[in-house]
Amino acid sequence: MVMIDPTKEGRFGEFGGRFVPETLIPACEELEEAFRDAWADPLFIEEFHRILIDYGGRPSPLTECYRLSEQLGVRILLKREDLNHTGSHKINNVIGQALLARRMGKSRLVAETGAGQHGVATATAAALFDMECKVYMGQVDVDRQELNVFRMNLLGAEVEAVSSGSRTLKDAVNEALRDWVGTVENTHYCLGSVMGPHPYPWMVRTFHHVIGDEAHEQCLKLMERVPDVVVACVGGGSNAAGIFSGFAGTEARLVGVEPAGGAAVGRGVPGVVHGMSSYLMQDEVGQVQEAESISAGLDYPGVGPEHAYLSSVGRAEYPSVTDQEVIEAFQLLCKTEGIIPALESAHALAWVVREAETLRDQVVLLNLSGRGDKDVDQMMEVLGTDNDQ
């Protein structure tokens, strides 16, 4: 199978939909129409890809990890989204949405951000396209991702710390939605993952499809076959959806790794929040629970609806890893390959390390969704500065 398009109601199987206040329904419809129209327009697609190449630095390389592979007994290939402009895969989606916003005549972007990577990417696009930009970020994340807050300010964006609820990504999404309810006439909500109301999950995946397409071609060139396993971390699930979409039609095993403290798919309870029906961490009456992860970008109690669907039909699997396993994987990649990964991306590696025995001699393609510069401060606190193991 390949990744399916959603139904006209925005459903992937039973998941997805458009569960937002009535005020936003017309904006979602307008966006869907604009996206369908743009994606059928060769000039739009050409401009999108040209910017990703000339400005974003695509294609991102495929890196063979010789030392790490030898150590784990698993052949590991990294798709280097960390080398994109702004340091993560997020730029693909943001360039696409900024182009769409311009096409719809909207001059202001709002975004939510967890780790700050999506906020930085949105602020970057806003600068590039001369748009006003406001980014909502949970107070907890503002504190642990200080550097990214400053980067957004440098780029001319206003960052608002959100101190309601759990003060993390989930609450930043609420606040961005509230902003949009009030400003929908001139503002585009630049949502940062394959979540939210239709058409976002589908549209964001489409903008990240380039990751999977490139990786597929690079794998064929390198070894004349596709990998045995494709693995990526999952917060909302955009980097995973991007790389999965290049391999869903192959025999490759698809693995999305969630943090133990934010395992929405792992717990498998359907729910509705942030405009979508999906799997959702919630208590016994339906209050949304607070995720708890070392990585701000994965600190999210929900997951994109297409991942809920892929899990429910058995096409992809969604194991989880602990913060401790992530810290170890983070260090391992630094020391064996000279690459400092984002803590989010280190989740994918943590799973490979744990499963090295069962993956022996297989080829694993790992989506290295971002670089770890933003996490260095936090890791300094976790490891101490005199760490020399």
Added chain:
Amino acid sequence: MNLKSDVGRMETSLRAKRDGGGKLLVAYVTGGFEGWETAVEAAAAAGADAIEIGIPFSDPVMDGPVIQEASEIALAAGSTPASILAAVPNLDTGIPHAVMTYYNLAHNPGHERFAATLADSGVDAAILPDLPFVESGPWREAAAEVGIETILLAAPTTPDARLPELCAASAGFVYAVGLLGVTGERSTLASTATEIAHRCKTVTDKPVLTGVGIGSPEQAVEASEVADGVIIGSAVVRQLLDGHGAEGVGELVASYRTALDAG
């Protein structure tokens, strides 16, 4: 006028008053907030025509700071849908009750079960602001099955093409969202408030009430020149947050009642 038998208590009651020439006043109170039951009774005694009882949700996307804060306090105090609904049968108000909450709290137990719980608690209607008309079919059906009226929101952005259908599907009344934005008092009445009420009135005979943004009795009067009445929420809840309790709520509701009756 011959009402169809499937018209519920909320609509029947509001229509009767509207058709008698009165302007309608609905007051929202956050359930589970300390003293909410007496606040509800005070609002009824002060002349509200119906009550909306908020069941706090962890992620209230349609609510501004005042109702968000009250919801967080109520949740932190341990209130649950069950604890709030258990108190409804004992409320001495004599007027219809709606609950206002978010869709996941209906989705989690399942439509049938949640609707039955509402009906068993003496609730007449439900408002789920994150369940828009286009997604509301299955819930409305389950709710109607046990006599719960689903009040739908019509927004300033709702296109003309959808409005008649939306108003026809709404039960209890039509909730005309007065502005582009979330709940919270504003210092002036948005022009969108009268526009959307007018658009609704031209396509439906059901009571049309304007809510979101109403910040003073004067604005309520202005809005009601077109609409059949208003919903006040944040202004009421602010009385509770500021420590004025049921007495403050009663005085506030009375001031709106007096203004609306004077026209």
